[in-house]
Amino acid sequence: MDEKGLKKDQQLSDEELDQLMSKFDPEAGYRKLTGIIGWIVTIGLLCFSLYQLYTSTIDRFSPQIHRSIHLGFALSLAFLLFPASKKAKMKGRKGRFQITWVDGLLASLSVVVGLYWPLNIDQLVMRVARLELTDLIVGALAIVLVLEATRRVVGLPITIIAAVFLSYAYLGPIMPGFLAHKGIGIDRIIRTMFFTTEGILGTPLKVSSTFIFLFLLFGAFLIKTGVGQYFNDLAVAIAGKRTGGPAKVAIFSSALQGTISGSSVANVVTSGSFTIPMMKRLGYRREFAGAVEAAASTGGQLMPPIMGAAAFLMVEFIGGGITYWEIAKAATIPALLYFTGIWIMTHFQAKKIGLRGLKESEMPNRLEVLKKIYLLAPIFVVVILLMSGMSVTKAALWSIVSAIVVGSINKETRMKPKDYADALINGARTAIGVATATAAAGMIVGVVTITGLGLKMAGGLIALSNDILFLTLLFTMIASLILGMGSPTTANYVITATIAAPALIALDIPVLSAHMFVFYFGIIADITPPVALAAFAASGVSGGEPLRTGVNSAKLAIAAFIIPYIFVYSPELMMIDTTWTEILWIVFTSLTGMIAIGAAMIGYWLRKTHWTERIVALGAGIMLIYPEGSTDFIGLGVFIALFALQYFIKGKETEPQSAGA
Template sequence: MEKDKEFNTLSEEEQQELLEKYDPEAGTRKLKGVLGWVVFFGLLTFSLFQVYTAIFGVFTAQIQRSIHLGFALSLIFLLFPANRKKKKSGKFQIAWYDGVLALLSIVVGAYWPVMFETIVMGVGRLSTLDFSIGILAVILVLEATRRTVGLPITIIAVLFLAYGFFGPYMPGFLSHRGLSLERLVQTMFFTTEGILGTPLGVSSTFIFLFLLFGAFLVKTGVGQYFNDLAVAVAGRSVGGPAKVAIFSSALQGTISGSSVANVVTSGSFTIPMMKKLGYRKEFAGAVEATASTGGQLMPPIMGAAAFLMVEFIGGGITYWDIAKAAAIPAVLYFAGIWIMTHFEAKRIGLKGLTKEQMPNRKEVFSKLYLLLPIVAVVVLLMSGITVMHAALYSILLCIVSGFLNKQIRMGFAEIIGALVDGARTALSVASATAAAGIIVGIVTKTGLGLKLANGLIDLAGGEILLTLFFTMIASLILGMGSPTTANYVITSTIAAPALILLSVPDLSAHLFVFYFGIIADITPPVALAAFAAAGVAGGEPIRTGITSSKLAIAAFIIPYMFVLSPELLMINTTWTEVIWVVFTAFTGMIAISAGVIGFWMRKVFIVERIVAVVAGLLLIYPGAISDYIGLGFFVALLAIQYLWKYKKDQPVKSLQA
């Protein structure tokens, strides 16, 4: 639409350049000719294999996962160059060693299906060929992860492998018997505790289908529709463009698995709007980065981590339990950003978009049917249908809704394109979950998780708040530079056990580490989403990251709240308790936002700011006494603000009289 062109200052090439700079997943070769067709049909076959197993049933775990891995690794080595700088220089051809690595990946992927009976009959004894294939699988996974996801998770996986091998030489409580090289290889590739473990298992079933679902949604035009709907809903309000960014990114997060990708795609539209209205570059970038990162916390998909959570927590917990539990914290997170941007807009006197800049609301709301597939996912999962079938039915609904859209007719070519795009998106997830499986395997074999948990608790002296603080720091560090799925696997394996040992409910513990692992994307010094937003806005990266952390203050408070008060996650509670907790939390966020921004109905002075933050923390902290004291402070501050407004308006009214 024309209004998009008015605000969108980044071309597709500039968006791609930013993506490649901050998101390794975007740095693929642009293959043409025979190689281009080979990759195209490889991606298409990958998707068709996954759809086939979703319809007719998955194979044995080792076979399903190894085929999934073989597809992913071989395509990664064809698409992702070993050195991204070479790609930028215009050398798009595949190096000979990438062709060799792709062929070796096919061998690794085919090994379990071909040798299944022989491996099983071997009862854990590895032949020379088995050992060689196992070593090769580990090397290929590490290199593929480096290319698609980056160095942080690759280094962590290598360190864990070293820890497993050099166990007897580790200091203090970290010491263990050690794993021989043969035992290490066996664990990594010939059990379901390593590379072929639960993370890759979830990638080869649920996650792939939902990534495919996201690709089909994009083909229906829902991505652009999110922007149009956000403008129609929030564009005219105070500081409208910032609220558009928040609303749009919350919607984008329902289908996106990448904070950086969300920043660049929706930010190329919302950030120029905010700058044109009068927001500072750093603030405009921070709003988009914070909102886009929060999209990973938003049900129903939560960056695909929700499906891993089902498997990791176990105990009969369902996907719907997790989505329901995450709903209120996610709403509070976005409410906190919304309130802060509202106060900032009032502080500097910003208005909303003009009537001429607004889209035709009637036209926008007439396309609400484009959201039907997302609604269908939620309804189907609530009805108790399996996750895989819910994804399949939702994909079919995407095709139907795409056909109804006159501007975008989803024909055969678009369906094929969505299958290819979905497989392409899944490559980095497959490599990341395989690498995460290495970490989980070492933790399981060495008991490292329990050792680190006891270490954290001892460091905190057994105090729950101190343990939460140390766990937060650990999750922020572990989450730096990792994609959502791997992020959750690492933090839940290493950091969550400490909280569980202190009798924190499993779901609260896992969501706690997940939250802090995710907001590492906007927490300096490694704040990829904030840095990408600074690139779009032309702002200073570190300052944008600091502003993002300030706007995301809710994300630093809410996890503590739902650990200390599980009612927020709707665990073993009544609706009356939930409503009260949400009310006090929302009120607390208003007070904290006023204190942090320094504006409410007027400028908030330093003493008032301190009182406002204290009142907000008391309201958010669970407990009747703290709630009543905080509410008292809040009402007093509100009364002061209203009295000031009343006195200010009086002379005007008298003059009019």
């Protein structure tokens, strides 16, 4: 192997990983500040976390005050930490203060915006319908600051979407067809966006400033106790020696990482830097190795109990008394099928090209790994507390406590004072991206509210599909894939739930099914070409061709393209109105169906499959996943027949070799 090829098969350095994260995940592109500015930002991040803990445990402010302070912290820190451009970041490394006067000005204005509600709440409540000029200026400033901070921290896609929606609110009279409306004045737009709880300070920021922040802190404390690395060690110990072991390690570790990570791209780069080189050394093609990691990491956002924090947003958006536990329960079987599908396909791919698992010398000491299984206890604590009916806020706080207690059991994972500070700082830094994204998403929700766009889009999609459910689902899927491109998980869900879900709800589809449908397709936009940010990030680690990696990712994630249709037509897949006997049958038939679909996608089962077998296997798999009696038995019959055919032909193919031997 030449030097270039050898380099590509080695793990990337920390600096290379940092550059890769910055390229595909803007939230990772923060400046490493030093000197007095570095100390100011560090103290600011600590204060941000301590403020959130204070309001969660000791004193709660009114919604406008709390969300405004949360926003002020996030915006001011965003302008200090995140440069206006990548070029500015490079210059900042050489500069004395590493920030420009513009950054300082915008950060100062963000403090003004954040404190405007707390300092003037009595007057603002009295005059909300007749704002003064100062109010309008501050409100307009808040909109501009949110858009610019979102561009810097999260990226252009959601910023452009938010700007387009604001323009739509004003330009309603010149909009074509069903999109037209009478138009909203500038003063009303500003009032809605910043002086009500329907815009920037709306439900998305509410969830960011309460549940999500605490769970981000929980994730930061878990990482400090070594859980992130333990996920990889446990995955290798369990799956490393199996056929195509490193690919299965990637799937297993990414599913676990998804419980603490809110970003597909971050998951790809962190766990992929470990798993992708292993897969390549074993013999997987670069594009396939990258695709496995991208598909598995994206699935981490669909994985209960956290679901990239979207589960908490769903509670607020769906309403109607639905609990967090109902959402997590509904997401369990679909997530299980998603990861099972990827696992099966990597297994068949390994069999197809004759790959082995890791050697014993490459495996960690299993006994030592299993001795640390207690490190997973905080994750189970979260699930148990939420199942018990405890509020999400209290469950998050106790989960943080459990992470600290569990970490203190072993000297290696016991946290020191610096570790506590680092966890608070890292949690706050991660929250900046969520806060800015949810503030921007709040503007989108606000526009939808005052213009009635949600109902207009629902009517338009239904009219386009001529009231045919399947076509409505298809058009909603396309809309969700487009709206989800390049957006982080939380904003992604808010946008798709606001714009795309109403079309399904209008056709009397259960609300939870509609929201899960758009959520799934919004998330898998991360691995769906042409954008496919997670797949492109994986190609940066693997050295593979980006678009081909994206195509392979979409193929591996085929379950995510099929399952949402199934749980719309048959909500039993989400354990709605079912008995435990029915659930066990659904799990059995669905997993069997994923074996058939995996064989169809890879072209291998017990042996290489003919194209006609692949088509039949795909049909049988879909029938088995669809939880209805007749389709289950037909699909199971076809599955058994195909398996028998594969077994018989494979036996015939090996007979001459045995005789010759």
